[in-house]
Amino acid sequence: MKRTTKGEALTSLVLETFRLNGTFLAAGNLLAEPFGLTSARWQVMGPIFEFNEPMTVAQIxxxxxxxxxxxxxxxxxxxxxxxxxxxSNPDHKSAPLITISEAGRKTIIELNKAQAAWVNSLSEGLSENQIKQALKLMETVRKQLE
Amino acid sequence: MKRTTKGEALTSLVLETFRLNGTFLAAGNLLAEPFGLTSARWQVMGPIFEFNEPMTVAQIxxxxxxxxxxxxxxxxxxxxxxxxxxxSNPDHKSAPLITISEAGRKTIIELNKAQAAWVNSLSEGLSENQIKQALKLMETVRKQLE
DNA sequence: AAATAATTGACAACATGTTGTCAATAGTGC
DNA sequence: GCACTATTGACAACATGTTGTCAATTATTT
Structure with missing residues (x-):
């Protein structure tokens, strides 16, 4: 089985996704480091911060x-x-509900500001349409695999 | 600092990259598993297979x-x-040169076939131009960060 | 209500990456 | 040739994810 032209291009996109993932992780670590966080911790705090209801670990x-x-x-x-x-979770004795703390809220707000500056600058040379088209393709591919 | 429209879109692309990375890794593991490999092992074998000269670990x-x-x-x-x-590496006593073995070569060739079938099918609903545009954007962004 | 199934947090083992450190080795400049 | 620097592989510690297993808890079925 030989790759089609589209197959070749999509293979390159797979490999590029691996590289870009590493690059974004490193950038996230740089952004988060002054706040004592890492990319992973930041990403977990995201849903806790945004979703207003307290949630369990399993939900996150x-x-x-x-x-x-x-x-x-x-x-x-x-x-x-x-x-x-x-x-404490009234609905589940051993599964505590998690909320963001005051310190966590302040940290995330500051991190969001730093990320906004970072991403705005990063997006400067790009067209909105190009970004959105790429995003759409990535979502389509991912959903196909899930 | 507030995010621009482009900044918002690019932020979504960053998060999508994390998700897509996980999805591709899982798919790679599924593809490689029948051959006793994993995504990581497969990825390391890639350069060893493609680059005809024997190379050291540091080069890989x-x-x-x-x-x-x-x-x-x-x-x-x-x-x-x-x-x-x-x-054994004549230029560096303790840094052996690495080449693919016969078994390794056969495995990679079989894996390439399986990957081709997989990626061809995955690319079916997509346009070549869309894939290439997305790839180009991802490369542009990554190079900006390196 | 009692039996069964599903969810949850905790723990362990492991895969894959990082950084830091060390000794061996190779390359460079004087 | 000798001192300094850079590269390399080995080892350790750690970060981040996975899967498997277990007991506790909760939900469902009968």
Whole structure:
């Protein structure tokens, strides 16, 4: 079985996705480092910050499309860093509800500002349409695989 | 600092890259599993297979944009699996030259066939131009960050 | 209500990457 | 040739993800 022209192009896109993932992770770590965070911790704090209802670890993991166990470890780290609070869950004795702490909220707001400056500058030479088209293609491909 | 419209779109693309990376890794593991390989091992075998000259671990790592040490571990695994051979390096006593083994060559050829079938099918609903435009944007963004 | 199934957090093992450090080796400049 | 520098592989520690397993808890079925 030989690759079609489209197959060749999509193969390049797969490899480029791996590289870009690494590059974005590194950039995220640089952005988050002054706040004592990492890309992974930042990403876990995202849903906790944005979704106003308190949520369990399992809910966060489902929302992020990651395994429950990996998110649990990050959440435990964030608890130690006092970025989040555990509330007792009336619906589930052993599954605490998680909310962002005041310190966590402030941190995320500051990080969002730094990320906005970063991403605005990064987007300067690009056209909005190009970005949106690329995003759309990536989403289409991903959904096809899920 | 607020995000521009382009900044918003590019932020979505960053998050989508993380998701797509996970999806592609999972797909690669599925493809490679029948051959006793993983996405990572497959990716390391790529340069060894394609680049005809024997190369050292450090060379492979540079070519892949990864840390020397991570590649070293995978290479050691591949040696145990007899997918690659170590040749003594006349230019560097303790840095063996690596070549693909016969078994490794056969495995990669079979994997390439399986990947071609996979990627051809995945690309069916997409336009060549769309894929190439997306790829181009991703490369532009990555190079800006390096 | 009792049995069964599903969810959840905790823990372990592992895969894949990172950085830091070290000794061996190779290359460079004087 | 000798001192300094850079590269390389090996090893350790760690970050981030995975899967598997377990007991506790919750939901469902009968």
């Amino acid at each position: 993991a489902r929302r992020m499309g990651l395994a429950r166990q990996g998110v649990q470890r990050i959440v435990n780290d964030l608890k130690k860093l006092e970025m989040i609070n555990f509330l | 790592a540079r070519r892949m944009g990864l840390a020397r040490q991570g590649v070293q571990r995978i290479v050691n695994d591949l040696k145990k699996l007899e997918m690659i051979n170590f040749l």
